[in-house]
Amino acid sequence: MENISISQFLVGSIILVAIYVVYQIFDYRSSIKRAEINTQQVQNEEKTQSPPNPEKLEIASLKLMTLKDVKQNNGQGGKNVFVAIKNFVFDVTSSDSYKPDGPYGVFAGHDISISLGKMNISEEFLDMYGTVTQPEDEIANMNSWFSYFYTRYPVIGRLDDKKQD
Numbered sequence: 271m272e273n274i275s276i277s278q279f280l281v282g283s284i285i286l287v288a289i290y291v292v293y294q295i296f297d298y299r300s301s302i303k304r305a306e307i308n309t310q311q312v313q314n315e316e317k318t319q320s321p322p323n324p325e326k327l328e329i330a331s332l333k334l335m336t337l338k339d340v341k342q343n344n345g346q347g348g349k350n351v352f353v354a355i356k357n358f359v360f361d362v363t364s365s366d367s368y369k370p371d372g373p374y375g376v377f378a379g380h381d382i383s384i385s386l387g388k389m390n391i392s393e394e395f396l397d398m399y400g401t402v403t404q405p406e407d408e409i410a411n412m413n414s415w416f417s418y419f420y421t422r423y424p425v426i427g428r429l430d431d432k433k434q435d
């Protein structure tokens with residue numbers, strides 16, 4: 271077999287380099303694609319994550335409270351401000367919204383589940399969770415509010431039996 275000429279060697283090298291470059295470009299493009307898919311997946315997961323399910327909270331470790339305990343913590347006299355949603359008690363003291371002169375001061379020290387479902391700050395809907403049948407859209411509203419509170423305020427207890435007062 272004859273020895274390959276310099277020109278053949280050069281052509282061969284160029285072909286190899288070209289193949290390598292094409293491979294690198296392809297690999298780069300597919301890694302971008304993979305990164306895009308990953309980002310998309312994370313975003314989809316974030317979108318589809320349902321509101322935290324109260325049943326999945328560490329229920330056993332939560333302090334059992336009564337509606338009376340919640341009512342006593344209405345921000346008056348330097349007390350903390352508690353509100354209950356779906357029988358879970360949130361400490362909302364950190365927010366100005368529930369101070370007596372705040373926009374939602376009427377909620378301080380109450381179960382506000384039905385009010386949130388109805389988007390209504392009237393006192394007539396306070397402390398009614400478990401005593402009325404809520405339409406589906408109001409349940410959905412209430413659940414998204416639950417998520418809102420859950421991400422912003424500590425859950426400090428749960429109501430044992432909201433009828434106790």
Ligand code: HEM
Binds near residue numbers: 362367386389390391
């Ligand atoms: C004209 C009508 C309303 C306007 C313009 C309004 C406006 C606002 C705004 C701007 C916030 C955000 C406050 C913040 O991020 O600090 C807020 C929060 C809130 N709104 Fe309203 N709102 C209205 C009616 C209502 C009604 C009827 C309800 C009854 C359930 C309600 C319940 C709430 C609650 C619970 C919060 C969360 C407060 C917190 O803990 O940060 N809002 N509202």
